[in-house]
Amino acid sequence: MNVNVKVKHGSRIQSFYLFFILVNIQTGTGIIGAPRYIYEQAKQDGWLSVIIAGLFVHFVVFMMFLTLKQYENTDIFGIQQDLFGKLIGKLLGTIFIIYIFASLLSVLINYIQIVQYFIHPILSPWLLSFLLLILVVYSVLGGIRVIVGVAFVFFVSTLYILFFLYHPLLEMDLHRFQPFFEASPMELMEGARATSYSLLGLEVVLFIYPFIDDKKKAQLPSQLGVAITALFLLLVTIISIGFMGRERLADSYWPILIFYKFISYEIIERFDLIVVTAWMMVVLPVMILLTWMMTYGMKRMYNIRQKKTLFIICFLLFIGGGLMKEQVMITNYTSYVGQIGFWLTFIYPIILYPLVRIKKALKKEGKN
Amino acid sequence: MIRKRKRKQLAYEQPKTKNEVHFPLESEQTKQAIQEQLQNESSLIFKEVNVQDQTIVVCYISYLIEQTQVDSNLLAPLIDSKEKWTTTRLETNLPIGNGQQYDTIEQVCSQLIKGSVVVYIENEKSAITYSISKNERRSVEKPERESIVVGPQSAFSESLETNLNVVRSRVQSNELVTESFNIGARLPTEVRLVYLKSLANDEDVQTMRQRLNNLKIDDLEDASVLVQYIEDTNKTVFPLFYLTELVDRFSYGVSKGKIGVLVDGSPEAIVAPTTFWGFFESTEDVYFRWSVATFFRMLRFAAMFISFVLTPVYVAVVTYHYEVIPTNLLVTLGESRSQVPFPPILEVLFLELIIELLREAGARLPTKVGQTIGIVGGIVLGQAAVDAGLTSSVLIIVIAMSALASFTAPSYLMGSAVRVIRYPLILLAGLIGLVGVTFGICLLIIHLLKLKSLGRPYFLPVYPFIFKDLDNSLFRLPFSISNRRSIALNTKDPIRYQERKSKKPKDIEDWGE
Numbered sequence: 001m002n003v004n005v006k007v008k009h010g011s012r013i014q015s016f017y018l019f020f021i022l023v024n025i026q027t028g029t030g031i032i033g034a035p036r037y038i039y040e041q042a043k044q045d046g047w048l049s050v051i052i053a054g055l056f057v058h059f060v061v062f063m064m065f066l067t068l069k070q071y072e073n074t075d076i077f078g079i080q081q082d083l084f085g086k087l088i089g090k091l092l093g094t095i096f097i098i099y100i101f102a103s104l105l106s107v108l109i110n111y112i113q114i115v116q117y118f119i120h121p122i123l124s125p126w127l128l129s130f131l132l133l134i135l136v137v138y139s140v141l142g143g144i145r146v147i148v149g150v151a152f153v154f155f156v157s158t159l160y161i162l163f164f165l166y167h168p169l170l171e172m173d174l175h176r177f178q179p180f181f182e183a184s185p186m187e188l189m190e191g192a193r194a195t196s197y198s199l200l201g202l203e204v205v206l207f208i209y210p211f212i213d214d215k216k217k218a219q220l221p222s223q224l225g226v227a228i229t230a231l232f233l234l235l236v237t238i239i240s241i242g243f244m245g246r247e248r249l250a251d252s253y254w255p256i257l258i259f260y261k262f263i264s265y266e267i268i269e270r271f272d273l274i275v276v277t278a279w280m281m282v283v284l285p286v287m288i289l290l291t292w293m294m295t296y297g298m299k300r301m302y303n304i305r306q307k308k309t310l311f312i313i314c315f316l317l318f319i320g321g322g323l324m325k326e327q328v329m330i331t332n333y334t335s336y337v338g339q340i341g342f343w344l345t346f347i348y349p350i351i352l353y354p355l356v357r358i359k360k361a362l363k364k365e366g367k368n
Numbered sequence: 369m370i371r372k373r374k375r376k377q378l379a380y381e382q383p384k385t386k387n388e389v390h391f392p393l394e395s396e397q398t399k400q401a402i403q404e405q406l407q408n409e410s411s412l413i414f415k416e417v418n419v420q421d422q423t424i425v426v427c428y429i430s431y432l433i434e435q436t437q438v439d440s441n442l443l444a445p446l447i448d449s450k451e452k453w454t455t456t457r458l459e460t461n462l463p464i465g466n467g468q469q470y471d472t473i474e475q476v477c478s479q480l481i482k483g484s485v486v487v488y489i490e491n492e493k494s495a496i497t498y499s500i501s502k503n504e505r506r507s508v509e510k511p512e513r514e515s516i517v518v519g520p521q522s523a524f525s526e527s528l529e530t531n532l533n534v535v536r537s538r539v540q541s542n543e544l545v546t547e548s549f550n551i552g553a554r555l556p557t558e559v560r561l562v563y564l565k566s567l568a569n570d571e572d573v574q575t576m577r578q579r580l581n582n583l584k585i586d587d588l589e590d591a592s593v594l595v596q597y598i599e600d601t602n603k604t605v606f607p608l609f610y611l612t613e614l615v616d617r618f619s620y621g622v623s624k625g626k627i628g629v630l631v632d633g634s635p636e637a638i639v640a641p642t643t644f645w646g647f648f649e650s651t652e653d654v655y656f657r658w659s660v661a662t663f664f665r666m667l668r669f670a671a672m673f674i675s676f677v678l679t680p681v682y683v684a685v686v687t688y689h690y691e692v693i694p695t696n697l698l699v700t701l702g703e704s705r706s707q708v709p710f711p712p713i714l715e716v717l718f719l720e721l722i723i724e725l726l727r728e729a730g731a732r733l734p735t736k737v738g739q740t741i742g743i744v745g746g747i748v749l750g751q752a753a754v755d756a757g758l759t760s761s762v763l764i765i766v767i768a769m770s771a772l773a774s775f776t777a778p779s780y781l782m783g784s785a786v787r788v789i790r791y792p793l794i795l796l797a798g799l800i801g802l803v804g805v806t807f808g809i810c811l812l813i814i815h816l817l818k819l820k821s822l823g824r825p826y827f828l829p830v831y832p833f834i835f836k837d838l839d840n841s842l843f844r845l846p847f848s849i850s851n852r853r854s855i856a857l858n859t860k861d862p863i864r865y866q867e868r869k870s871k872k873p874k875d876i877e878d879w880g881e
Contacts, residue, residue, distance in 0.1 A: 280807070
């Protein structure tokens, strides 16, 4: 395995798609449940936690790009091999891939659960995961360009969901934010950490970087993407706190869908149904991107055909999606993924940068 | 040119596998050889003229030839001549153009069946053919399948020559290339690749040329068949090349740097590459003011969306998600459905089937009867179905609307594709409700993202996203702003004309200078 990757021109993408990729992969299912967990930690000052988390994520992206710029055209696997050698590099890469599989599974089962709760209580999870995985396989087979296209088109065509937030936004009770700044710094930090599951997915930058055509311009769209995700989360948190208040927020797993439930018009009575079905278009790009990342990683490290990995992964997901049904199990599993993800996506890249610099310095010294 | 000549040689080399008959020949031998070659065609006229001690053979197939021309321009000067004829003199001294010399009987016969007269002086080395074919073909008429209100009203006919003629007269430029191909081993059909040399992307032209050259088939029925042979993939319901019978649509495409293909004997021409959005674009959009055109184009997109989403959503909502419908509407719906004994999906499939039958019957029947069928089907059947309690009246509106919407697509092929897609969506809706419909739509979008037309993404300019190309695909801007050709097409000259820029911004009242 070479540290640097050669990508042929036909499968490169323009840098501005990074914006859509990042917004998509971060939003996923996490945002639906996030306000509750943030509120649990930081109470009515939860919005402050989101801002802190957002700023931190900006920093992480910045560090990622600093690290990647040290190389010609590489990804996380190349960096790890360069730093730790073949064996440990592969081990770390495998851990990464297992973690991605875990987070992919969490997205799948969370969405299935939401559909079951809001639309079809008796719909078989096997059927739903089968349908979703058909779409995943079909688009991953199209290659990176189709995958990015799905992320882009689906993002644009689901933006309208955001528009209808004006309804709860206008009906917020501002008193619910008082008293301000009650939470201690520790609670704020815990709140910020509670956002981690809904902000996960940043690691995609470390995978997709070799495929970007104009790398010099890649930083800006990524930062913007991260900013927009954080803003979404901030908006949703503020509305959750202001619209729902303590009592209702504490006992709803999916606060966002709850306040969509209150929106109704002359032709649509229950808007949350529309949101839940349309959310498939938010979840799909996440699943597709994560699946692609895994197949790409396996090919990069072990030279396994991407199609092979794809089918194996989807088979495992199908089984996982069909078996995991218990609410408690899913919640626990998701929080585990969030915790592992926190270390792998947010802390690890920051550690990576000084290591790369040290390695470089050592190399220089060795030469001299 | 070199390419062309090479191909011609190839075409003539083919018959060499049989034993060829070469000139010079006696007149009787010539006659026998030609008759044998043409399987004793009974309308073969074989005339021997004796002038100045020479025997000249004139041969043609009577129904393919303009008889008066043969009499006055060929036979008369031939007989009246005071000098001896030679083959070169024949070529120069007869008042008919396009004389060509051939050495073998096979070549001569291939010209005969295209409507040529063969003139052969006994014992000469080659014979001469003159093309004076009679064109029993319909003239340039009004378009019938793609009717438009504003703009040029001429449609292609079955004759390649007429079609080339009308295209040339619309695209009057010496840069218009019409490369000729012969496709079909047993029954060759002439195919012309038409593009503007100074505009069309070389790579695209090369791709198209290669696909035509690589095509090894027995015979070619029509342009629509050719499309199926040379399309990027056939695993889709969507048309990937635009088939049009409108001359102005074709020439508009060519003048924008696209590539056209004309097929002999086909009243439709191919335009490539196209995008998904291009199929909802009518040439009328160019003739209308930009604001009106934009409205109509948006209307067509909306219509298409309605056409394949409305019925599935109805099925999904009525079967599984009553709670989405507001109470007032639910009462109306419930009342109209109270008499219906079937589940919504059966009801919908039943009505959709009626509509499809009506459409198919209307298309097959003569125009006059077809109208009656429309009235009988549309009004009588619909009303009766509601009265009989087989369907609800709300559903009739839904179905009629989606059927109407599918007819708004300017391309008949696209309209048909949309109608076909609806059925799987209805089934999905009936099986798993709105989730199924969303699944179907997702699958459709991913499918569209994967498609390619002549190697270029089908979903352009939405993905890959090209902001400047959104004009003239999703909507239309005034000509003062939209002065570019599509960037995605990679034409040789992307700018159509320089933008006019006013020197000074206008104030409300300006003093005259």
